Amino acid sequence: xxxxxxxxxxxxxxxxxxxxxxxxxxxxxxxxxxxxxxxxxxxxxxxxxxxxxxxxxxxxxxxxxxxxxxxxxxxxxxxxxxxxxxxxxxxxxxxxxxxxxxxxxxxxxxxxxxxxxxxxxxxxxxxxxxxxxxxxxxxxxxxxxxxxxxxxxxxxxxxxxxxxxxxxxxxxxxxxxxxxxxxxxxxxxxxxxx
Numbered sequence: 001x002x003x004x005x006x007x008x009x010x011x012x013x014x015x016x017x018x019x020x021x022x023x024x025x026x027x028x029x030x031x032x033x034x035x036x037x038x039x040x041x042x043x044x045x046x047x048x049x050x051x052x053x054x055x056x057x058x059x060x061x062x063x064x065x066x067x068x069x070x071x072x073x074x075x076x077x078x079x080x081x082x083x084x085x086x087x088x089x090x091x092x093x094x095x096x097x098x099x100x101x102x103x104x105x106x107x108x109x110x111x112x113x114x115x116x117x118x119x120x121x122x123x124x125x126x127x128x129x130x131x132x133x134x135x136x137x138x139x140x141x142x143x144x145x146x147x148x149x150x151x152x153x154x155x156x157x158x159x160x161x162x163x164x165x166x167x168x169x170x171x172x173x174x175x176x177x178x179x180x181x182x183x184x185x186x187x188x189x190x191x192x193x194x
Contacts, residue, residue: 003027003028003029004027004028004029004049004050004119005028005029005030005031005046005047005048005049005050006023006028006029006030006031006048006049006050006051006052006115007030007031007032007033007039007042007043007046007048007050007051007052007076008020008023008030008031008032008033008051008052009032009033009035009036009038009039009043009051009052009053009054009057009062009065010032010033010034010052010054010057010081011034011035011054011056011057011058012054013034015104016032016034019032019052020032022108022112023115026112028115031046031048034058035057035058035059035060036057036058036059036060036061036062036064036065037059037060038059039051039053039057039060039065040060040065040068040069043065043069043074043076044069044072044074047076048076049076049077049119050076050077050078050079050115050118050119051069051076051077051078051079052078052079052081052115053065053066053078053079053080053081053082053098054080054081054082055080055082055083055084055089055093056082056083056084062080062082063080063092063093063096066078066080066093066096066097066098067096067097069097070096070097077099077100077118077119077121078097078098078099078100079098079099079100079101079102079111079114079115079118080093080098080100080101080102081102081104081106081111082101082102082103082104083103083104084103085101085103085104089101090103099118099121100114100117100118102114
């Protein structure tokens with residue numbers, strides 16, 4: 001299994017360095033962006049397992065960055081780590097697409113536990129139905145294609161020509177802690193409706 005990749009988008013230099021060192025010591029592969037523009041570029045050009053996002057960023061504010069990522073189909077789990085910590089701030093962050101929110105100052109053990117939970121929650125093998133397509137998997141619930149650790153939204157062109165047999169649901173897997181495997185039978189899109 002490959003190392004978990006984390007993008008830290010934080011403009012406070014000392015905090016960013018501490019987060020990078022802490023996460024690297026825990027076995028994460030960490031990239032850092034010091035402003036929202038750099039964070040947007042990295043999040044759109046590289047695959048991450050989780051993003052740690054500050055709100056008060058230069059160039060592009062944190063929640064604006066998050067909304068842009070969601071608008072472009074990036075579904076990477078996001079933990080908002082910010083000094084904005086009122087109930088209204090937390091609700092705004094969650095409604096903008098974040099999966100979690102942690103106020104500054106924070107406890108290191110709690111941050112690490114929340115990151116582990118986000119990575120587990122986004123594991124395509126836990127509580128999902130998916131099609132095994134060799135080196136790729138299609139999560140039928142979220143319509144995400146997982147290939148080489150990267151998670152991308154599956155559009156109509158991605159699904160074209162990949163229609164499971166309706167009667168047998170061939171190749172459909174349901175994971176709830178254990179895996180059931182069946183042979184995968186795919187029909188061309190033109191035969192799927194027949």
